[in-house]
Amino acid sequence: MxxxxxxxxxxxxxxxxxxxxxxxxxxxxxxxxxxxxxxxxxxxxxxxxxxxxxxxxxxxxxxxxxxxxxxxxxxxxxxxxxxxxxxxxxxxxxxxxxxxxxxxxxxxxxxxxxxxxxxxxxxxxxxxxxxxxxxRKMEGVNRPAIACLWPSRNPGGFNLMLDVGADIRADQDDLLQYAMMGASFARNGLGLTMPRIGLLNVGTEEHKGRAELKAAHELISAAAPSGDFDFVGFVEGGDIPSDRVDVIVTDGFTGNVALKTGEGTATLIRELLREVFGHTILSRVAALLALRSLKRLQKRIDPRQVxxxxxxxxxxxxxxxxxxxxxxxxxxxxxxxxxxxxNGFNRKLAARVAQGMAHRQEFATNPENEETT
Known part of the structure; x- marks a missing residue:
């Protein structure tokens, strides 16, 4: 250079x-x-x-x-x-x-x-x-996140996931910030007035997962009533493209692996469909008959669109x-x-981060939460 x-x-x-x-x-x-x-x-x-x-x-x-x-x-x-x-x-x-x-x-x-x-x-x-x-990082932000759109069954066609690779680590405070930032993105980028937030885990039961995930579950749950979002609790990998949730919160290592896996799977599906419909004369005729539907499918899973x-x-x-x-x-x-x-996204995002900091401080000073923090 x-x-x-x-x-x-x-x-x-x-x-x-x-x-x-x-x-x-x-x-x-x-x-x-x-x-x-x-x-x-x-x-x-x-x-x-x-x-x-x-x-x-x-x-x-x-x-x-x-x-x-x-x-x-x-x-x-x-x-x-x-x-x-x-x-x-x-x-x-x-x-x-x-x-x-x-x-x-x-x-x-x-x-x-x-x-x-x-x-x-x-x-x-x-x-x-x-x-x-x-x-520079916003005041109160420990680790920035990368958020990406994911094709889903929701009416808008997409879910949001973060972090997908900015930092491989994330503790409970980081995950709370991701939830607040994800909710702000969903409102200003996807037009959702009350986005549903899910925390990615190995199961939906509250007793499953690492300690920081359990602590993050409590923090996000406590912040939801005044945070203009609905916390649906733990979600699994199969929920990422579902209509159960709008925003999936996770650490950057897990999110990046999921993202690359999804991109690879979409590519594999396109290649397999091309092989199947080009295998025989009859399959080529079938492809022509199904061309419009195939183009709709291609558009839905085309990573360029998101x-x-x-x-x-x-x-x-x-x-x-x-x-x-x-x-x-x-x-x-x-x-x-x-x-x-x-939509003035960054200004609104800063306000949400500040709100998340206030929730964290309030949660930490509540004697009832001493054992879980």
């Missing part, structure tokens, strides 16, 4: 922050499919919503022709940055030497108040490290797009970013 500082925008650079516009800061160089997929995803979002503006970070000579080709020049300010964070770069390396990179510049635009939210397809560990360094893990617990909103995202996936991440920014 070169050590040159990012080049400031020229004096005649377009101002994407026209009145009423929500500005998305986009890492143009992150991701496996390169800048072309990123800019195409931006164009797809821009076509659907005139209220989006962009600050795009990366190598200007690479990005400028793509932006012009897709008619985004009047809605996109390009920030020239010579450095690129690769998927192999260690977070510590990026924190020490990454000031010239598109990823760092993307986060810096949110920190400086130039953009409402940041989007990157790049290295997850590096993105979290840079985000924590430049945006692309975008949100970093929660920072002083700024950051959306991590999947590294292999194509234009459709990038557009989905931008759509989610826009919705959260429009």
């Amino acid at each position: 070169p050590q040159n500082a990012p080049t400031p925008p020229p004096d005649d650079a377009p101002d994407p922050k026209a009145p009423g516009r929500t500005i998305i800061s986009v890492d143009g160089m992150g991701g496996d499919q390169g800048p072309k997929a990123v800019v195409e995803g931006m164009a797809m979002s821009a076509d659907k919503n005139p209220d989006i503006g962009f600050i795009l970070h990366g190598v200007r000579d690479v990005l400028q022709p793509l932006v012009a080709r897709h008619g985004l020049s009047d809605r996109c300010d390009i920030r020239d940055t010579p450095g690129v964070v690769s998927m192999e770069d260690k977070p510590s390396q990026v924190m020490r030497h990454g000031k010239d990179t598109s990823m760092w510049s993307t986060i810096e635009a949110v920190r400086n108040g130039e953009a409402d939210v940041a989007v990157s397809c790049g290295n997850t560990g590096a993105l979290m490290a840079v985000s924590m360094l430049r945006l 692309n975008g893990g949100v970093f929660l617990g920072l002083n700024g909103t950051v959306v991590k797009s999947h590294g292999s995202a194509d234009a459709t996936g990038v557009s989905a991440a931008i759509k989610l970013s826009f919705k959260l920014a429009q």
Whole structure:
């Protein structure tokens, strides 16, 4: 990664922050499919919503022709940055030497108040490290979380799960914070007025699970009446895509394993269906007859449609797009970013975190709870 500082925008650079516009800061160089997929995803979002503006970070000579080709020049300010964070770069390396990179510049635009939210397809560990360094954790947050959408049987089509990989550990206080942050996300991102929160465990019985899970169960249960959410108690892995719950709370190790398992299973189903329906002439005819239904199924389990893990617990909103995202996936991440920014998500999230801290202090000072804390 070169050590040159990012080049400031020229004096005649377009101002994407026209009145009423929500500005998305986009890492143009992150991701496996390169800048072309990123800019195409931006164009797809821009076509659907005139209220989006962009600050795009990366190598200007690479990005400028793509932006012009897709008619985004009047809605996109390009920030020239010579450095690129690769998927192999260690977070510590990026924190020490990454000031010239598109990823760092993307986060810096949110920190400086130039953009409402940041989007990157790049290295997850590096993105979290840079985000924590430049945006800092919200007051009272011990461990930030990554929240992701999961296809489900609920009317909206999705459930929310956190943490899915920001930190492999989580004690009872962290899990309480995740519940509060997840409830806020569900209200502002999914439009649920009274989201149902479930705590992931090896069984639904209250006596099962590790000590921190049992303690978290009591904390979340005590916070639910005044927290504008319904705590359904412990849930199991089979409940993640169910209509029993809206938000699943767990530690980052378990959540990440579940997420990768779900993605792999969805890929396997698509491949097996392709093999089955292409096996014989009759099966090909059957595939044609069932084409519309198969397309509906494909859309429901297509990870691109729910692309975008949100970093929660920072002083700024950051959306991590999947590294292999194509234009459709990038557009989905931008759509989610826009919705959260429009709803003032981070301000409301900070209020929920403060509420969770108050519940924890009240619970800890109650003599009746001394044995369980």
